[in-house]
Amino acid sequence: MATEPFDVIIVGSGAAGGTAAYVLTSLGARVCLLEAGRYYEPGRETPMFQRHGAAPLADAGTPDKPFGFYDATVDGGWVLPEEPYTTAPGTEFRWFRARMLGGRTNHWGRVALRYANHDFKAYSLDGLGADWPFTYEEFAPWYDRAERMVGVFGTNEHLPDIPDSPPGCLQPPPVPRSYERLVIAGGRRLGRPVVASHEAVITQPLNGRLACFYASPCLRGCAIRANFQSPTVMLAPASASGRLTTITHAQVYEVDLAPDGLVRGVHYVDRLTREHHYLAGRAVMLGASAMESVRILFNSRSARFPDGIGSASGLLGRGVLSTPGSNVWGRFPQMEGLPPFNDDGVVSLPHIFIPWWLLPEQRAGRLPFARGYHIELYGGRTEPSAYTFDQFNVVSPLTYGKRLKEEARRYYGSFVRFSQRGEMVMRDSNRVVIDPQMKDAWGIPGLCFDVRWSGQELRQTAHAQRSMVEFIEAAGGQVVSPPPSDPRQAITAPGRMIHEVGGARAGADPRKSVTDSYGRVWGVPNLYVIDGAVFPSSANKNPTLTIIAFAWRASEHLRKYLRKELPHA
C-alpha cells in the first residue's frame, strides 16, 4: 500500500479509474484511488445461483433496485435522495448512478465495440458535432490492450462500421441461441449482416480468470471473474502490486489548483463521517463518471478559473451526449411450445447483434439522419421472471383457468425484444450546469441537465423502428405492438440507456475543447479527465471499451510526463 504523497490521485474506480489504477501501478507509480461508494467484492457478494423466485417480489425492479433485487448495483439507481439533480424546464434526463467499488462496470451490459475511424472523424465527414483529436489508426493500439486485458468475445467480420481486431484480441463467441438463429436467417433474407456480438465475457481462460460457465446472469456480477468488472479485472492486479491505496466513501468535490498552475491535490468528504479531508498528489485523474467529473471541474473555482477548472473555452458542461434507444417486441410462432432445452448461453447478454448496415447510403446523403444505430436482441427462453408475462398480456389478455396455463406453456420463450442503440449528434446546446440552488446531502452543488433529442435522433428512431419490424417479419415473427407513428413515443428519455458522455470534450484546439488528446485539461498539465466526459461524439457503440482504451492511453502518457517533467516523481 502506498502512502502520501502519492504520484497520482485517481477519482473513481469504474472503467476509467480502474484502468488507470491498473496501468499506472503496473508502470511503477504510487496511486491513491478515491471511490465515493463502499468496498465491493464480487467473489464474495455475487448472488450467482439465487433464483428469481427466492428474491423479494420475484426479483422485480423497484426504486431501491431498478434492475431487480440481485442486480450488481450498490447504493445506486435513478433517483438518489442524497444526490439530487435537476433538469431544465420541459426536459427530462435519467441519470443512473452506482456507489460501489467498480462503479457501473459491475452492472454493465458488456457490449464492447470499437469505434471506427468514421466515428472519430464524423465532423470531418458530415460537418456535425466535433472530431476526436486522433484517428482510429492512432488509437487502435489501446483498443488492442483493452481487449486483451478485458477479455472480449467476438469475430472479425470485415464490416465497414466495425473494425477488425488484430489476432489474439478477441475470444471465440458462443454459438447463437435458438431465436438468434431465426434472426440470422432473417438477416440473410434481407441481405443485412447479423454477426457475433462483442461482449466483455471470456469464453477461454485469461490471466488466471476462469472462462464463462454459461449459468447465472452477468448483470449480477460474476464470482468466477468470467465477465469484466473493474474490481476483479483491473483493481485486483493493481492492488497486488503493493502500490495502490484505495479510500472508499470518499466523495471528491474539488481539485486544488496551486499558484504555479499545477494541481496539487483534491478535497473530499467522507460520506459516512461527513468529515472533510484533503489529499495531496503530484497529478490528478478524474474518472468519476462523465457527469460527476464535469461537476468536480465546475466546483473547482479559483482566481484563474472563476467558473471552474477547464472552463476557459466556455465549453465545459457542453456537448452532453446520450444514446437514442427504442424497442420493438416480436413474437415467434416457431418458438411456441418447444420441448425443454437449455438456451441460457451467456446469461442475459446477446450472442449476436445487427451492426449498422447503411453506412454507404448515409455517407451518400440518401438517409434523412446523419448517424447510425445498431440493434441488440434480448428474449427467448430465459429463466421465468417478473417480466416473462409482460408481452404475454398483450397476446392473451383475457384467458384464465386451464387455458391460461396452456397458453403460458405455449408462449413462454417465444418473445424477443429488438432494441435500437443509436448515435446522437453532439450539440453545444445540450449541457449540464451547476444548479444555483440545489446541493447534495454533503453540501456540494449539484447538476442541472438540459439535454434534448433533435430531429436527427427522432428520424433515426423512426427508421430503426421500421427496420426492427422488417427484421421481425423476415425472421418469421410478428410484431407484438406496432410502432407508434410519432417516434417521440418510441425513443427512450435522454440518459435512459446509461451511456451519458461528453461535457469536457477532448480536442486538438484549446479554444474548441476542454482537454487535449490525452484528457489533460488545457493549461493544467497534471490534471487529466479520463472517463466518458472527454467524448466529442458518441458512436452507436456502447462507450465502455473506448473509455477503457482512452484511460489506458492517458495513463501511459501521465507516467511519461511524471518521469520527464516532474523528475522527482
Add this chain to the structure above:
Amino acid sequence: MPDRRETLTWLLRALALGAAPAAHIDSASARQACGGAPAQPDRLGAAWRGDRGYGRDPDLLHPQVTWALTLTAQQKTAIARLADVFLPEDGSSPAASAVGVPDFIDEWVSAPYPQQQQDRVVILEGLNALGCAAKEPLHTLDAVQAQNLVAGLHARAAEGKQPEARFFDRFRHICLIGYYTTPVGVAELGYVGYQPSPRFAGPPPEVLTRLGV
C-alpha cells in the same frame, strides 16, 4: 379512484362481516351497496404506510422481505379461491394456492413501492367489488362459487368494465409471476437452464429442425 383507506375499510368490512349481495359491481355502486363505511384508521393502512423497502444495499445472498405482510387470513383465503380459478390444478401442475401464490400476492401488495402500492389499490378495490357481487363472503366460497364469480368477472372485464378489467389484468399478472417463478412453475414452463457447463452447446437438433434453421 377511491381513497385507499376507504377501500381497505370496505374490504375488511366486506370480508369480516359478509357483504350484501349487489346487482352491480362497479365501484360507485359497490360503495353504496356496501354501505360506505366511514374512513377510519385501520391496521392495514397503518402497517404498509410506515414500512420501508429493502434499501439500496440489501444482502443479496440472504434475500429477505423487509416489510410487514398485511393481508388478513380471510383475505388470503379469498385470494386463494380466486387464484385457483385463474391457475387451477390441471394434471400437469398443481393449483396456485398449492405453490404459495397467495403468500406471494400478500408480499406484493404489502410492499411499499409505487407499482406495488398501485396494485394494492387495484387488488383490494377489485376484491371489494367481487365481495359485493358474491352472495357469500369471498373466503367462504367453494370451488364452484369461485368459478362462477370469476366467470362473471371475466365477462365484465371483457366488456372493459372497471374496476373488473384492471383487477382481472393485474391479479392475473401477479398470479402468473408468483406461480411461474416457483420451482414448480419454472419446471412447468420447461426452463432447464442454470446448468454450469464448460461450453454452450446451443439448441438441440430437433429444435433446429422445428425452427427451420
